[in-house]
Amino acid sequence: MKHLWSPWRMEYIQDHTRASGCIFCEAWAGGEDERSLLVHRGQGAFVILNRFPYTSGHLMIVPVTHLPTLALTQAALTVLRQVYRPQAFNVGANIGELAGAGIADHVHLHVVPRWAGDTNFMATLAETRVLPEALDETYRRLRAAWPEPKAP
Numbered sequence: 001m002k003h004l005w006s007p008w009r010m011e012y013i014q015d016h017t018r019a020s021g022c023i024f025c026e027a028w029a030g031g032e033d034e035r036s037l038l039v040h041r042g043q044g045a046f047v048i049l050n051r052f053p054y055t056s057g058h059l060m061i062v063p064v065t066h067l068p069t070l071a072l073t074q075a076a077l078t079v080l081r082q083v084y085r086p087q088a089f090n091v092g093a094n095i096g097e098l099a100g101a102g103i104a105d106h107v108h109l110h111v112v113p114r115w116a117g118d119t120n121f122m123a124t125l126a127e128t129r130v131l132p133e134a135l136d137e138t139y140r141r142l143r144a145a146w147p148e149p150k151a152p
């Protein structure tokens with residue numbers, strides 16, 4: 001297990017806990033874009049800098065609506081919970097080939113169910129995998145469990 005030492009994260013956690021409401025909703029409603037580091041107001045979503053970046057340019061794309069997850073992602077989590085009963089998920093994107101994107105020209109979110117004792121996330125996305133179920137069986141189970149209508 002590798003650990004990255006990042007003491008500034010504690011400052012972030014404490015700041016966030018102290019805030020009266022949601023930092024994203026406050027930034028959107030506040031109208032002080034430069035102070036909030038809100039870079040761009042789009043339709044339905046906005047772009048805001050992470051105040052405690054992992055790298056330069058670390059930004060976040062945030063839906064205007066205060067939701068814990070994205071709608072289709074939420075549906076996927078619901079179906080996966082129902083079918084596989086995972087204990088947690090990794091949800092994320094690799095943007096560009098250098099970052100590990102297999103299909104770099106069409107952005108996509110990975111949703112990876114996790115169980116205690118399974119391989120770590122990097123191993124999950126690496127070349128070697130051990131899967132206990134054939135893909136067509138996984139397809140059949142998820143397709144059958146997906147709520148109607150099939151389209152978002």
Ligand SMILES: [Zn+2]
Pocket residue numbers: 022023024025026065066067
């Ligand atoms: Zn919010």
